[in-house]
Amino acid sequence: VAFVIFAIRSARSERLKPGKVADLSHLPPQFVIVDVETTGLSPDHHQIIEIGAIKANRDSSEHITFQTLVKCKGKVPKKITDMTGITSEMLERDGRELRYDAVPRFRRGLAPDCL
Numbered sequence: 001v002a003f004v005i006f007a008i009r010s011a012r013s014e015r016l017k018p019g020k021v022a023d024l025s026h027l028p029p030q031f032v033i034v035d036v037e038t039t040g041l042s043p044d045h046h047q048i049i050e051i052g053a054i055k056a057n058r059d060s061s062e063h064i065t066f067q068t069l070v071k072c073k074g075k076v077p078k079k080i081t082d083m084t085g086i087t088s089e090m091l092e093r094d095g096r097e098l099r100y101d102a103v104p105r106f107r108r109g110l111a112p113d114c115l
Contacts, residue, residue, distance in 0.1 A: 030055065030058070031058070036050070036051055037050035040077070047074075049084070053067075054066075069091055069096065075088045
Protein backbone atom coordinates (compact mmCIF):
# COMPACT_ATOMS: atom_id res chain seq x y z
CA VAL A 1 0.00 0.00 0.00
CA ALA A 2 1.30 3.47 -0.80
CA PHE A 3 0.06 6.97 -0.18
CA VAL A 4 -0.52 8.93 -3.36
CA ILE A 5 -0.28 12.64 -2.70
CA PHE A 6 -0.10 14.16 -6.16
CA ALA A 7 -0.90 12.77 -9.58
CA ILE A 8 2.26 11.78 -11.39
CA ARG A 9 1.08 12.94 -14.76
CA SER A 10 -0.28 16.35 -15.53
CA ALA A 11 -3.89 16.65 -16.61
CA ARG A 12 -2.71 18.85 -19.48
CA SER A 13 -0.34 16.23 -20.84
CA GLU A 14 -2.99 13.50 -20.93
CA ARG A 15 -6.36 14.90 -21.87
CA LEU A 16 -8.81 12.03 -22.18
CA LYS A 17 -11.13 11.84 -25.13
CA PRO A 18 -14.72 10.77 -24.49
CA GLY A 19 -14.94 7.00 -24.07
CA LYS A 20 -11.21 6.63 -23.28
CA VAL A 21 -10.00 5.15 -19.99
CA ALA A 22 -7.07 6.70 -18.12
CA ASP A 23 -3.84 4.70 -17.92
CA LEU A 24 -3.33 3.96 -14.22
CA SER A 25 -0.34 1.65 -14.62
CA HIS A 26 1.97 4.24 -13.01
CA LEU A 27 0.03 3.92 -9.74
CA PRO A 28 0.86 1.23 -7.16
CA PRO A 29 -1.57 -1.73 -6.91
CA GLN A 30 -3.04 -0.29 -3.69
CA PHE A 31 -2.94 3.30 -2.46
CA VAL A 32 -4.70 5.50 0.07
CA ILE A 33 -6.27 8.85 -0.79
CA VAL A 34 -6.81 11.05 2.27
CA ASP A 35 -9.03 14.12 2.58
CA VAL A 36 -8.82 16.23 5.73
CA GLU A 37 -11.24 19.02 6.59
CA THR A 38 -10.01 21.71 8.98
CA THR A 39 -11.23 24.87 10.67
CA GLY A 40 -8.77 26.91 8.56
CA LEU A 41 -5.42 26.79 6.79
CA SER A 42 -2.93 27.42 9.60
CA PRO A 43 -1.59 24.29 11.34
CA ASP A 44 -0.64 26.49 14.30
CA HIS A 45 -4.12 27.94 14.81
CA HIS A 46 -6.66 25.61 13.21
CA GLN A 47 -7.82 22.06 13.84
CA ILE A 48 -8.79 18.94 11.93
CA ILE A 49 -12.56 18.39 12.03
CA GLU A 50 -12.95 15.44 9.64
CA ILE A 51 -10.81 12.67 8.17
CA GLY A 52 -11.97 10.86 5.07
CA ALA A 53 -10.04 8.28 3.09
CA ILE A 54 -10.30 5.61 0.42
CA LYS A 55 -8.00 2.60 0.20
CA ALA A 56 -8.12 2.14 -3.56
CA ASN A 57 -7.24 -0.88 -5.64
CA ARG A 58 -5.81 0.19 -8.99
CA ASP A 59 -7.16 -2.83 -10.86
CA SER A 60 -10.54 -3.14 -9.17
CA SER A 61 -13.62 -1.09 -8.42
CA GLU A 62 -13.76 -2.48 -4.88
CA HIS A 63 -12.33 -0.03 -2.35
CA ILE A 64 -12.41 0.46 1.42
CA THR A 65 -13.61 3.81 2.75
CA PHE A 66 -13.14 5.59 6.07
CA GLN A 67 -14.78 8.70 7.47
CA THR A 68 -14.87 10.20 10.93
CA LEU A 69 -15.67 13.55 12.45
CA VAL A 70 -13.12 14.91 14.91
CA LYS A 71 -13.89 16.88 18.06
CA CYS A 72 -12.32 20.32 18.20
CA LYS A 73 -11.87 23.02 20.79
CA GLY A 74 -14.12 25.98 20.16
CA LYS A 75 -16.72 26.51 17.47
CA VAL A 76 -16.48 25.72 13.78
CA PRO A 77 -16.37 29.04 11.89
CA LYS A 78 -19.47 29.79 9.81
CA LYS A 79 -17.33 29.99 6.65
CA ILE A 80 -16.09 26.43 7.25
CA THR A 81 -19.62 25.16 7.98
CA ASP A 82 -20.79 26.80 4.74
CA MET A 83 -18.02 25.05 2.77
CA THR A 84 -18.11 21.61 4.44
CA GLY A 85 -21.55 21.28 5.98
CA ILE A 86 -19.86 20.32 9.28
CA THR A 87 -21.29 22.08 12.34
CA SER A 88 -20.05 22.42 15.91
CA GLU A 89 -23.10 20.45 17.01
CA MET A 90 -22.15 17.55 14.73
CA LEU A 91 -18.65 17.47 16.21
CA GLU A 92 -19.97 17.61 19.78
CA ARG A 93 -22.42 14.78 19.09
CA ASP A 94 -20.45 12.50 16.73
CA GLY A 95 -16.83 13.68 16.81
CA ARG A 96 -14.00 11.49 18.03
CA GLU A 97 -10.89 12.60 19.87
CA LEU A 98 -8.16 12.98 17.23
CA ARG A 99 -5.06 11.50 18.83
CA TYR A 100 -6.52 8.61 20.80
CA ASP A 101 -9.53 7.61 18.71
CA ALA A 102 -9.75 9.01 15.15
CA VAL A 103 -6.13 8.47 14.06
CA PRO A 104 -5.84 4.96 15.57
CA ARG A 105 -9.09 3.95 13.81
CA PHE A 106 -7.74 5.31 10.54
CA ARG A 107 -4.48 3.42 10.95
CA ARG A 108 -6.19 0.12 11.81
CA GLY A 109 -8.78 0.39 9.08
CA LEU A 110 -6.94 1.74 6.08
CA ALA A 111 -3.23 2.09 6.54
CA PRO A 112 -1.82 -0.66 8.77
CA ASP A 113 0.99 -1.30 6.29
CA CYS A 114 1.90 2.38 5.83
CA LEU A 115 2.04 4.01 9.24
